[in-house]
Amino acid sequence: MMMHMIFIFIFFSGVLNFCLKRKHLLLMLLSLEFIVLVLFFMIYFFLLKFTFECYFSMVFISLSVCESVLGLTLLVSLIRSHGSDYFYTFNILW
Incomplete structure (x- = not known):
């Protein structure tokens, strides 16, 4: 029970770090990866507790790697086109 409270x-x-660091895209991506890593550990320990197969955790971690690669490519293209990862440099009317 204590482990569940720690994970929560x-x-x-x-999630709080994600909400507070909304000005930089890189910090948002890092906090999203932190959240995904915590979710992975929660799923892994849940599957171990009930002696299920851990194949779903491998699928989850491979999809999270794909998500992080997509975020990094968006970050690189954003920095190349706008010069920084600040959200206030965007012009919506462009």
Whole structure:
């Protein structure tokens, strides 16, 4: 029971960090990866607790790697086109 509370606290601290660091895309991507990593550990320990197969955790971690690669490519293309990862440099009317 205590481990569940620790995981929930770590998850919500990642969500809070995601909400507070909304000006930089890189910091948002890092906090999203932190949240995904906590979710992976929660799923893994849940599957171990009930002695299920851990194949779903491998699918989850491979999809999270694909998500992080997509975020990094968006970050690189954003920095090449606008010069920084600040959200206030965007012009919506362009």
